[in-house]
Structure formats: C-alpha cells, structure tokens
Amino acid sequence: MRRSAIRISESYVVPEDQRRKLAQAVSVFGDEQPAPDEMGGWFDFADWRGRPVDQSYFLGRWTMLYFGYARCKGSCREAAPMMARAARELREAGIAARAAFVDIEVHPIAPPQPLRLAAKDHRHAYNWPMRMAQSDLYERHAGQLDVLSGNRAQLAQATMAYHVLREHTVPHRGEQGLSINHSSMIYLLGRDTFVAAYGYHDMGADALVSLVQDLSQAERQQVDFAAVKRRYLRGTCGGDIG
Template identity: 45%
Template sequence: MPGGHDHGAVAPGIAQLGGAFAFSDTVGRTIAQADFRGRWTLLFFGYSRCRASCPIAIPKMVRTADLLRQSGVAARAMFVDIDVPPLGVMRFRRPGAAAAMAGHSGHAHGHGELDRVAAMRALAKAYDGKLIVATGTRAQLSAATRAFAVAREHIPPRPGELGHSINHSSLIYFLAPDTRVAGYAMHDQSVADIERTLRQLARMT
C-alpha cells in the first residue's frame, strides 16, 4: 500500500482548468464529459488507499452534495482514483510479488491492482451510492490531471513506510451543469464554507 499522501500544490486559476476528460467507473463503464451535464459535481482526484487528505475531503463532498440536493440543487460527489504507477514502475497483481521477484525485501511500491480495485469498491460501498468512484486508463488520467492541474509526485518511502508516498494536490473542484470548472475549495475547508461557495456559484449561473 502506498504510504500516507500529502498535499502541497499552488492553487491554479479558474481559467487554467478544464477541458476534455473521460473516466470509467468501478465496473468499467465509461463516464464521458457529457455525463456531467445537468447538475453540479464536486470532483476530487486522489487515491482510494490514501490516509491523509482524501479521507478528509470525501465525506465533506458527500455531505455538501446531500445538503444541496435537499434544497433542490442537483448535485453529486465524485472521487477519481489516479493511482497509476509512474513510467518504469511495475504494477504487481498481488502484495509481496515485487519482493519475491529480484530479491527485494520490504520496499515494494504497493501498486497491487487487485488491492486498488478492492479499495475503490469498498469506498463506493461505504457511501451507499452517494459517491461516484471512478478511475481511467493511463491516457485518460494523464489528460484529466493536466486539465485540472492535479499535482502528483511519487517520493521514496518515509521512515516506517513500506511503499513510496505520493504528494498530491487536494482541491475539490466545482463543475457547473455545463461541465465547466466554476470554482474550487481546499480539502480542509468546512462543509459550511464549501456549501456556501457552491450556492453562490449556482446563483450566478
């Protein structure tokens, strides 16, 4: 499993964000840009096995979308797992396979695909249909992270970690019903602040 994930990117300007993107859900169905039309989407890019910013942002997104729907604003929360190994890093099918090959011990990168998919499905199940969990091919995720200026940097294991860590940005993006990026919030802002900002944006559109 990757180590704890940090956040540390400079927030981009709204005009720099957005563009063509596509994902797939946990059973392989395509989620195209057109599927975002007609409602507000709170969108977060991260790692299903993250232990830092992701577990903070996700419940806030789900709660905010709930509150908006209760007041008649069509909204949903969506999490995109971007756990694709950097070029040159092998992806192993089971934990420990990396150590078994080439005589490695204790420093596997933790990119077990079965573990990742299981974590994604567990995350979706935990929110009982209130959170869309998606991912994509390397090409799809590369295009999306460029479009949304998502930073992700693989770094060596820190003391006590078995897998490398990943520094990644932690913005909650607000996609308007026409799919453009209308704004964003930081993962550590309160639900009240996030909801207030989204309501203001909704009134302006």
C-alpha cells in the same frame, strides 16, 4: 471551519468583496494556483466497476470533483466524506449535485484483471489492492460518492487539464506498496461542466454548500466555449479535443 482560499471563475458575477473574502486563507497549500477558467475540460474516465464515464455524466448538475488516491490515509479521508455530505445536502435543498473522486493511482498497462483462483491457493491479480480500495471507498460512503479512475493516458490527460500534481513516493505509515503525494483541490464544476470555483480539502461541507447556492443564483457572463475547448491538451500531450 474553512481555512484555505477559494477562487471563483471570473465568468460568475459576484460582489468583489465576497470574492476577496473567499480568496483569503489561513492555510496556504503550495504555490499560487491557476485561475479556475484555466482548468478542466477533460471527462474521459471509468467508474470503479470499469464502466466508461464521459462529459454527459456531469452535465446538468453541480459536481464536486477531487483527484486523490483511494488508498490515501491523509487529505483524501477528509475530502471524500465532506464532498459526499455537501452533495447530499444540496440535493435535499433541491439543487442537483454529485460528488466524484478520481483515483490517480496509475493502472497497469494491461486492463484491470478479475480475481483469479489457482488450483492450490487463492491469488489476486496484480492490481487487486487498488480495485479493492476503490470499492471500499464507494461502499464506505453508501453510494453517495462516485469513484472514478482510468488508464494511464486518461489519467495523464485529466491531471494535466486540471493542473493536478502527483508524485509516487515510498509508502507512508498505514499504506502498502506505494504512496502518492498529490495536490488536494476540490473542483466545483457548474452545470455546464466548466470549473466554476475551487478550494481545498479543508474547506468544509458548509462552505461548499453555501458556495454552490450562491453561484447557482449568480449571473453568468458568456463564455467562449470554443476557445476554452482549444486551450486544453495541446502540444506534447496531444492535439485539441475534437
């Protein structure tokens, strides 16, 4: 059962009573978050195999996007299977959809290294646990969940654009090396790749499926894409997207 609030972009014409009902929450996570129209617009990633992923990968379908930590033992374990299930049910209902998990663990300065075999023993590259966790996350959901990542600059730009909070801390029980406290919003991207709505990791697959079905049929007000594009990544974190 959904426990947290869901916010819908003002560009979607939905009944106000429905908008208010979805915004009600039994559980509250942190301070009030920005409006959906103030989020998103950055798609410079790589998949867990290292292949580049850009905006074209998300166009033309509904995407459930989550920024988490592949080695996470908490909310990520709830969000990942829920998104994979929702995307599968939407596709079965004839709505193009995908689920994507972005691992926010920062890559080392050097590119990801392959497994290296020494003469006397087996040695893993220093980022091998992170890559193993990403691979495991992908395989655990039978390819129904896209597992994405990026270098330091890519992840910094993306987490800023989506207002993702993250903090490296000492490892929690069951984790090794480090832990990352992070916000746990699920961003629902429309077919145009802009954020249509967002909820939290506890919203449930049924709520996600219902929300996509409603928004896919809702009238959409015109969006000033040029203005939205200029809004992201300004100031100290870089210039406007070209």
